[in-house]
Amino acid sequence: MYNSDFLLIxxxxxxxxxxxxxxxxxxxxLEATVKNQSISRLNINRYDLRIPIPQDFxxxxxxxxxxxxxxxxxxIIFHMSAGHVAILHLGMSGRVRIFKDSEAYKxxxxxxVVVYLESGSCFVFNDPRRFGMFYxxxxxxxxxxxxFEKMGPEPLDKTWAAPKLHKAIKTRxxxxxxxxxxxxxxxxLGNIYVCEAxxxxxxxxxxxxxxxxxxxxxxxxxxxxxxxxxxIKAGGSTLRDYQHTDGSLGYFQHGFAVYDQEGTACKTxxxxxxxxxxVQSGRSTFFCPSCQH
DNA sequence: AGTGTCGCCTGAATGC
DNA sequence: TGCATTCAGGCGACAC
Numbered sequence: 008m009y010n011s012d013f014l015l016i017x018x019x020x021x022x023x024x025x026x027x028x029x030x031x032x033x034x035x036x037l038e039a040t041v042k043n044q045s046i047s048r049l050n051i052n053r054y055d056l057r058i059p060i061p062q063d064f065x066x067x068x069x070x071x072x073x074x075x076x077x078x079x080x081x082x083i084i085f086h087m088s089a090g091h092v093a094i095l096h097l098g099m100s101g102r103v104r105i106f107k108d109s110e111a112y113k114x115x116x117x118x119x120v121v122v123y124l125e126s127g128s129c130f131v132f133n134d135p136r137r138f139g140m141f142y143x144x145x146x147x148x149x150x151x152x153x154x155f156e157k158m159g160p161e162p163l164d165k166t167w168a169a170p171k172l173h174k175a176i177k178t179r180x181x182x183x184x185x186x187x188x189x190x191x192x193x194x195x196l197g198n199i200y201v202c203e204a205x206x207x208x209x210x211x212x213x214x215x216x217x218x219x220x221x222x223x224x225x226x227x228x229x230x231x232x233x234x235x236x237x238x239i240k241a242g243g244s245t246l247r248d249y250q251h252t253d254g255s256l257g258y259f260q261h262g263f264a265v266y267d268q269e270g271t272a273c274k275t276x277x278x279x280x281x282x283x284x285x286v287q288s289g290r291s292t293f294f295c296p297s298c299q300h
Numbered sequence: 301a302g303t304g305t306c307g308c309c310t311g312a313a314t315g316c
Numbered sequence: 317t318g319c320a321t322t323c324a325g326g327c328g329a330c331a332c
Contacts, residue, residue, distance in 0.1 A: 024325065057308055057327080081326080099325055100310075117310085136309045138326060154327080181303060190327085198325065288304060290325065306330080314322075 025097040027195030032242030034083045040128050045072045048123040058140040080194035092149045098138030104131045159193045169225035176216035184212035199266045202293045204231045206265045211299040212292045265293040
């Protein structure tokens with residue numbers, strides 16, 4: 008049955024966790040519902056996320072207006088009228104559900120925060136693993152606090168290009184895979200898009216960061232931007248689809264070239280390689296040993 | 301300061 | 317069938 012008052016923003020599969028494109032998609036999906044809306048009521052079902060929800064969260068936000076949303080790295084920033092910001096991170100398993108009519112809201116396991124708006128809509132933050140966070144800061148201070156204080160540049164920013172990345176990694180001995188996951192070097196990348204970008208660039212994930220040449224770094228920055236833009240585009244089309252379905256679609260209708268593709272044939276033309284999985288600092292890395300050097 | 305490891309947490313998948 | 321084990325990983329804390 009057509010169900011237009013339920014919009015689901017989530018990862019289709021457990022291993023698809025939110026990285027920059029997913030967070031951007033969630034933010035865009037929320038925007039129309041929350042922009043310039045006053046919060047009439049707010050339910051907090053549990054405070055004990057890994058980073059606890061502050062005790063005054065409800066009091067600080069009730070009857071305040073959400074002016075705008077922005078994104079920084081993997082965080083969504085709710086800019087409130089009275090100078091607060093509420094900062095949301097989806098962690099590993101965080102999801103947001105939106106109900107155009109809050110009467111249609113049905114509680115689910117792990118619904119930690121439910122925000123009711125004056126329009127009659129509501130949205131829900133659900134996070135089974137509780138690795139996410141939802142906390143408060145001030146509109147003038149948040150940018151220089153906590154995870155944002157030393158956070159690296161936005162990869163989709165026009166000013167982020169090869170020279171910046173090269174400067175940041177040229178003294179690093181750590182594998183390029185680890186460097187790209189480091190939010191101090193560049194913001195918003197996670198395991199999936201790092202694997203995909205390195206694959207497209209033909210760069211081996213174990214390469215010490217300081218061995219990347221400027222041309223390789225240029226290829227890498229271009230591919231990082233491309234892979235993120237494509238994912239955001241796919242997320243956007245999925246969002247539109249969601250409004251006419253029961254939420255059975257995921258963010259992406261296409262798969263990944265290497266991520267979770269261990270043992271499959273490399274998709275590069277003429278390459279006879281098979282995708283391998285290795286573990287780097289406790290995380291899976293997927294790559295083609297034949298065309299990544 | 302840079303680098304690596306651990307713990308947090310739940311649910312899906314796997315093993316016996 | 318049922319119970320135990322393994323695995324997934326962003327981020328902060330910590331050790332070296």
